[in-house]
Amino acid sequence: MKIKSFRALMPDQDWFTHLLSSGKHSVLRSFLEPQADMTLSKLAKNTQSLDSLITGGQYHSSVLPGIYVYEQENVSGSHFGIWTLTSLQDFRENNILAHEQTLTAHAEQLRLYRENVGLEASPVLLTYQRNQLITRLTESISLHAPDHCFSDSGTKHCIWAVTDKTIQDELIAAFTEVKQVCIADGHHRMEAAAMQVGGQQWISTLYVSSGQLSSSAFHRMLLPDRPISKSSLFSAISPFFQISESAENLPVKPKRPGQLGLYFHRRWYKLELKSCAKDQPDVCLLQEEVLAAYFNMTDPRTDQRMTCWPDNLWDKMIGNAAENAETILFTLAPISPDRLLHLADSGHRLPPKSTYIQPKLPYGLLMHRLETKSLCVY
Template sequence: MPNIVPFRAVRPTRDKVSLIAARSYQSYTQAEREARLDNNPFSFLHIVNPGYKYHKEISGQERFKLVKNRYQEFREDGIFIKEEKPCYYVYRIINRDGEMFTGIIAAASVEDYEKNTIKRHEDTIAYRENTFKDYLKIVGFNAEPVLLTHADDSILSEIIAKVTKTRAEYEFTTTFRDTHYLWKVNDADNVEKIKAQYAGISKMYIADGHHRSASSYLLAQDLKEQNKKHNGTEAYNYFMSFIIPESDLRIHEFNRLVRDLNNLSKEEFLIQLDAVFRIENRGLEYHKPKEKHHFSMYLDGEFYSLHLRKSAYKFTDALSKLDAQILYATVLEPILGISDLRNDNRIDYSEGKNGMTYVKGVVDSGEFKVGFGMLPVSVEEMKQISEEGLTMPPKSTYIQPKLRSGVTIYEF
């Protein structure tokens, strides 16, 4: 029974929201970041990149303290306002491809995360967890919701449908050509209905934001120990989440790019692949797999299709059936010698939305020697991995929607 509650968001004034909202810092090129920082004094990038003001790279706790300062300046200048009473927020994104994502921004309980009522499917790195925990503790806010998903619920859908027929608090389109809408829900009747309906959902799944949720849990443990009057209702007992039904979730694959063939010739590499895959040379014919356990490969100016030989590979659990795991277990580790998918600089990843055309381009450029494509993970596969207590290989999923930072902010 997830405890999903309304909260008092800090958010931009209506006239500034389109200027403030920003994609994740890492998603911008350096030139894009500099253009926004130079030309838009309201961009949330000024808060998360406070050193730009001094033309200096700043890191660690010094940066965290300056982030807090920039945030407080935005608050003091009236650019951000704090909600007078707790709200749920219905949020909708219509992206440039016409896909629509609608869900509710709310506060999810760290206790549910601890008890695995909110289930996870990715490993987290302790260093990153603790670094972000320290960041949250110093700055005192979080501006990036964790993306949670659950089975479709007709009552929640009905509530959302009624809310979205009213005038939105925010409606803005970004230069990325995504249109964003936000509606406040603070009337007592709908608030109680939403809270009760979430409480009746047996399981939720983290779709995106495993490190953010883990860091929020660690922060709660720290602040709980420091607070002699802790009663469980404090803001640090929750983390901001964007909760959407499974039918609104879009999962794309990550294609794999490898810089060399581990001292193998092209012919030697293909012979080793042949032990596990049926290989067909498709020449210049653009190839993308159409079935699970089928892969595309681009090597030395040609496309190949790879079909897993079932006699050469054994399925033992949900993880073993995952295409990203199959590629790792049959090719990346045993043939190409890549065991650490997170830290080996011989491997890189490309969002599946870029397609094998992108893979072809970077291999043809000489930056990489070979590229692999696969089908995306399904929602059912993701859920089964979580149910079995397993974790996917890194970069197994590229999940949409992606929210903008700075539209709703959760203070501790």
């Protein structure tokens, strides 16, 4: 992988900590994030908002270009990563693998934002097999006091700015030994950057080894627009699954691949994948053979009849489902980070919202600004 240092836009520590702790962090997103109905006027407002945050002192550019070590610490443990710029050529040459399908229209919207506003407020999350040299360098750097720390309701975010050219060169050399990585989060941003003709051919990325990532499932909640009978639904899924009732009607939370749960007419069922259907990931089979083929729900990201619930909101999801007798739930087992690497390497593309990857970073924690063309809006 080809990486390099950059001058980051860093937030004022007191101001950003206040945003996180006061619940006002979403205001920052509303100022800067690309909107679904993007226009030149809205893009210009994004740019003006960014400029005002810089002139107002809420953000400042680092004096020296750096490669950044990032740590996120909470009750579940610590996650370490390397925050840097990565060459888009690595994506074009398939050194950066995707595991999730993208929507062309969404990627095009992000391309327009990148071309006109030029702000990368969140990195693309990349994962790779553990590399001893990168681990050793990361551990050595993190022995010192961090340059920046922010707290967010039980989560601590620390950043070490590596500005020493010798250590930067060691990190750059270490990453040349990493031949292939997988996108864990940020498929559309990577696709959008690769679509841009000309301009800066680098993208903000956070590298986290697969052993440092945690992955949980996204479950599917459906509210069909037509009556669904038990006989009809079970007839549609029985070619692929063995169906049995859950003992005492307990919720089914799958633990391993090949197991799914079904909540239908306020009853829970266990679904066991039949051997004839085990040649593709559970979430792909569910999407293609059940959600698309039977319910005509082709896009989990945009279909209003479907909601994708991350596993960390399990209790809320169960409570929500109980409020409507017509609600249908399909629950899935998590896909491990190592399994994601294997699937990406073998060419599998999962449906959108298939995995919930952590760490999740606060928007605007560390930003990268590209050179852009000037917008003239009258």
